[in-house]
Amino acid sequence: MTDAIVAEGLGKRFDEVTALDGLDMVVPEGTITGLLGPNGAGKSTTVRLLTTLMTPDSGRAEVAGLDVVTRAAEVRRVISLSGQHTAVDGNLTGFENLEMLGELLHLGRRRARTRADELLARFDLVEVAGRRVKDYSGGTRRRLDLAASLIRTPAVLFLDEPTTGLDTRSRMGLWDTITELVAGGTTLLLTTQYLEEADRLADQVVVVDGGRVVARGTPHELKREVAGERLEITVAPGADAAAARAALAGVGTGAVVVDDLGRHFSVPVDDGVDALLAGAHALRAAGVPVVDAAVRTPTLDDVFLALTDKDQEYSG
Amino acid sequence: MSTLGVAFHEGAVVAKRNLRMILRVPELLVNAAVAPIMMTLLFGFVIGGAIELDGVSYREFLMDGIFVQAVLFSAVNTGTVIASDITTGIVDRLRSMPISRSAVLMGRTSSDVVNNLVVVVVTAVLGLVIGWRVRTSFLDALLGFVVLLVFAYALSWLMAVVGLAMRVPEVVSSTGFTIAIPLGFLSNAYVPIDTMPGVLQAVAAWNPISAVVQALRDLFGNMPANAVRPDAWPMQHPVAASLLWIVVLLAVFIPLATRQYWKAVSR
Ligand SMILES: Nc1ncnc2c1ncn2[C@@H]1O[C@H](COP(=O)(O)OP(=O)(O)O)[C@@H](O)[C@H]1O
Ligand SMILES: [Mg+2]
Numbered sequence: 001m002t003d004a005i006v007a008e009g010l011g012k013r014f015d016e017v018t019a020l021d022g023l024d025m026v027v028p029e030g031t032i033t034g035l036l037g038p039n040g041a042g043k044s045t046t047v048r049l050l051t052t053l054m055t056p057d058s059g060r061a062e063v064a065g066l067d068v069v070t071r072a073a074e075v076r077r078v079i080s081l082s083g084q085h086t087a088v089d090g091n092l093t094g095f096e097n098l099e100m101l102g103e104l105l106h107l108g109r110r111r112a113r114t115r116a117d118e119l120l121a122r123f124d125l126v127e128v129a130g131r132r133v134k135d136y137s138g139g140t141r142r143r144l145d146l147a148a149s150l151i152r153t154p155a156v157l158f159l160d161e162p163t164t165g166l167d168t169r170s171r172m173g174l175w176d177t178i179t180e181l182v183a184g185g186t187t188l189l190l191t192t193q194y195l196e197e198a199d200r201l202a203d204q205v206v207v208v209d210g211g212r213v214v215a216r217g218t219p220h221e222l223k224r225e226v227a228g229e230r231l232e233i234t235v236a237p238g239a240d241a242a243a244a245r246a247a248l249a250g251v252g253t254g255a256v257v258v259d260d261l262g263r264h265f266s267v268p269v270d271d272g273v274d275a276l277l278a279g280a281h282a283l284r285a286a287g288v289p290v291v292d293a294a295v296r297t298p299t300l301d302d303v304f305l306a307l308t309d310k311d312q313e314y315s316g
Numbered sequence: 317m318s319t320l321g322v323a324f325h326e327g328a329v330v331a332k333r334n335l336r337m338i339l340r341v342p343e344l345l346v347n348a349a350v351a352p353i354m355m356t357l358l359f360g361f362v363i364g365g366a367i368e369l370d371g372v373s374y375r376e377f378l379m380d381g382i383f384v385q386a387v388l389f390s391a392v393n394t395g396t397v398i399a400s401d402i403t404t405g406i407v408d409r410l411r412s413m414p415i416s417r418s419a420v421l422m423g424r425t426s427s428d429v430v431n432n433l434v435v436v437v438v439t440a441v442l443g444l445v446i447g448w449r450v451r452t453s454f455l456d457a458l459l460g461f462v463v464l465l466v467f468a469y470a471l472s473w474l475m476a477v478v479g480l481a482m483r484v485p486e487v488v489s490s491t492g493f494t495i496a497i498p499l500g501f502l503s504n505a506y507v508p509i510d511t512m513p514g515v516l517q518a519v520a521a522w523n524p525i526s527a528v529v530q531a532l533r534d535l536f537g538n539m540p541a542n543a544v545r546p547d548a549w550p551m552q553h554p555v556a557a558s559l560l561w562i563v564v565l566l567a568v569f570i571p572l573a574t575r576q577y578w579k580a581v582s583r
């Protein structure tokens with residue numbers, strides 16, 4: 001498998017701000033990579049360097065095997081960008097926006113129009129096609145923006161925070177759209193602040209903070225790496241907390257954490273399902289009535305906080 | 317298609333979009349047309365009463381100044397629209413596409429010619445109503461309007477540079493007017509240069525606005541033939557000076573704007 005994106009030591013400064021501080025990244029062809037990070041992490045700067053909108057101060061990058069600085073014009077032929085701002089013209093209709101971009105890409109007027117119609121149908125925009133974009137809702141506008149980036153089928157598609165600012169329903173709708181879209185084999189680099197989004201869509205997650213990569217891997221690997229599974233037990237009111245603690249200490253791989261009421265217990269475990277069964281047995285043997293038992297897999301949120309917030313107390 | 321053909325096609329597509337915008341956001345054009353009307357009323361009727369000229373009515377003298385001031389104000393639009401295309405990310409998208417280097421700016425400035433044309437027509441009609449007349453031949457008048465519109469086109473490139481440098485529409489607009497107002501007033505547009513103090517006379521005589529205003533006065537016949545004019549070369553040869561200024565503005569600001577365009581990104 002070849003790599004669609006290779007970035008080595010990318011650096012970019014804006015006056016006093018170091019936006020990127022030696023970012024390395026590899027995106028294999030045909031995969032979805034989620035670039036995950038908080039506001040100001042350097043996600044958009046990465047996308048702008050890779051899409052030839054800016055040049056790096058240091059380091060280098062290739063997209064589809066083409067250097068983004070020395071062969072920028074060729075890179076533009078094989079990529080598409082749907083940027084952080086929905087870059088569609090509010091004064092034109094949805095159809096006119098797509099038609100204009102098709103003509104700019106030299107499809108010819110007739111072909112540009114059929115392509116616009118195809119995309120409007122595919123992105124469920126037929127009803128609003130004749131309306132001016134400034135009257136669109138955020139989700140609709142974003143779908144049009146996505147459609148606009150697919151007038152040609154790009155080898156590498158860049159989506160910069162495609163769902164930021166959308167309500168839950170539009171966000172989930174867009175996830176489906178994106179999933180379908182890459183089923184065709186397009187390589188996708190997607191930036192997001194939402195862990196759930198990276199978890200849902202990405203084959204590979206690259207966590208950035210302060211312009212550097214702080215972790216990478218599959219969503220599964222990241223969760224495992226940062227925080228293992230925990231067995232969470234709730235016992236009946238008035239149950240023997242000391243007995244419960246002792247029973248759980250036997251199945252866990254670390255310290256048992258108990259809440260103030262002595263009813264909720266949490267312990268790190270290795271194999272969640274086995275531990276759940278073993279824990280239930282041990283508690284029954286100790287005569288502790290259990291009202292709730294669950295294995296909790298860490299969310300990417302846990303990963304994210306652990307990685308990007310190391311020095312800060314998190315209360316939430 | 318040749319490279320030039322490609323660029324022309326792309327420029328035309330962008331221009332078409334901008335022309336649609338003129339129809340859909342008529343406020344932009346209305347504002348551009350209101351400015352010369354305001355200036356005409358202000359100077360022609362409020363201030364002009366105190367200005368006496370030999371051999372020509374002040375309002376007639378004034379209108380040629382208003383023509384140039386009007387296209388100067390109208391050019392600010394070029395900058396604000398470019399800035400708004402940057403902020404909305406439209407420039408990001410266009411720049412990430414395989415489009416020829418200058419197509420977008422060419423399309424923008426060409427479509428602004430239509431804006432300028434409307435502004436000039438509005439100003440001319442207003443002038444005719446208050447007594448301004450073309451007193452020369454049809455060809456001289458035609459040349460006058462051509463010089464005015466080509467100068468306006470060059471100003472669009474100047475304001476494009478402002479738009480690309482400032483990138484925030486409101487800032488571009490205020491910067492644009494900060495340039496346009498003194499440029500207009502430090503010229504012969506509103507008062508004869510010889511009424512100014514010495515240093516300002518030199519500035520005004522070499523101000524490109526003065527060259528074009530003087531060219532219009534000569535080509536439209538709005539100055540008495542025996543009127544004394546400053547010795548400065550541009551005032552003695554205003555048409556040649558105007559053409560020269562146009563060439564200089566285009567030669568400086570087209571490459572500058574094109575270079576800046578390739579660095580322009582949204583935040
Ligand atoms: N054009 C710019 N000029 C100045 N600073 C910038 C510019 N673009 C980004 N930055 C700064 O660089 C840092 C990274 O920004 P960005 O890449 O946009 O982060 P993200 O997309 O992850 O939110 C931020 O501190 C931001 O303020
Ligand atoms: Mg961003």
